[in-house]
Amino acid sequence: MIDLYARLQAAITLVEKGGDIARRYFSEREQLTTTYKGLMDFASDADTTVERFVRDEIDTHFPGEAVVGEELGGELCAHAWVVDPIDGTGNFLRGSPLWGVAVAYIADTIPVIGAIRYPALDMTVAAGAGLGFFLNGVQIERKVPFPDVRIAAIGTNPMWATTQSAALEAELKRRRWSVTGYRCATIGMGFAALGHVDGYFEDYTNLWDVAAGMVLCREAGLIVDADYTTRRRGVRIAVGTEPLMRVAGPLWSKLSGECCDGHAYMSKSEANP
Missing domain, CATH: 3.30.540.10 (Fructose-1,6-Bisphosphatase, subunit A, domain 1)
Incomplete structure (x- = not known):
């Protein structure tokens, strides 16, 4: 054990x-x-x-x-x-x-x-x-003292098409979410777990960039939607609060061409051994 x-x-x-x-x-x-x-x-x-x-x-x-x-x-x-x-x-x-x-x-x-x-x-x-x-x-415990200040973080890397990340950013802004970027997945996911931002999105990243952050976000009570076991190339990661994932989810699924729920979707309770 x-x-x-x-x-x-x-x-x-x-x-x-x-x-x-x-x-x-x-x-x-x-x-x-x-x-x-x-x-x-x-x-x-x-x-x-x-x-x-x-x-x-x-x-x-x-x-x-x-x-x-x-x-x-x-x-x-x-x-x-x-x-x-x-x-x-x-x-x-x-x-x-x-x-x-x-x-x-x-x-x-x-x-x-x-x-x-x-x-x-x-x-x-x-x-x-x-x-x-x-x-x-x-x-x-994750605390958000000003929940009306809505901020989402989006990652970037050369493998992820600019058209897709731009579409996600535009949709979030249209739905009244501010968008920021750190050029560092461990910052984006760690800050999401801490409550500095409401969530983080990135496609075609690497497991070493996000594996630790997945655990942090899950234990902090965020939704973790990750596909790293079924894809031939790159890791697809989305973490966030329920309101953020509800807003971003439909477009995030469309950009991937498949349903998020079909991947390694983990809540806190599901991942605990």
Whole structure:
């Protein structure tokens, strides 16, 4: 039997130690060597150093377990650790504080542990299936003090057609939702879990970008609509409050060409083992 609490604590430690390493690189980022991976997709020495550290720590404490990471790869299986050493590398390189270090654990193909460290914001958010949602080690409930201020976040990446993301943004604005973007899925989903925005949408992203955030949002009480097991390429993710998903859902389904309910649609109760 998997000890989820022990893995949650391990994930928190991993992102906080990894975040310390990333923060040191962030303060000296002008000296970093970068690698161009694709259109608007970069990696740096910081990314690979953080991922190697996290992998070594996992191998020490959970020897032999599978690890999949953005920079060093790996084969995804039913039970695995998923690592994004620095999500939002573009923001990181330009000096924005909106980037994060993310670690998730997947059991039976479902993310059940997630932790994200925002080093430049001095903030750690974490959650485990059935264990609740934590901010800097303290369990919290999602609160929205001004619910009439309606904000949705939309992600972006080169694989997602601009026409589709623009159509979603236009529809949300037509329905009186403000729209923002962070160029970082871990920020968008973490901020949704915290109540800073009402939800987050992105298509053709990667599992390491969103696995930890899926757990956070689910444990915070948001609807999580994710397709990552049936698609040939890319992860499709939508998280949000019921009012937001009710407004965005029809168009989101139309853009995908298929019904959201047919995917890995998870509520908090459904995902708890």
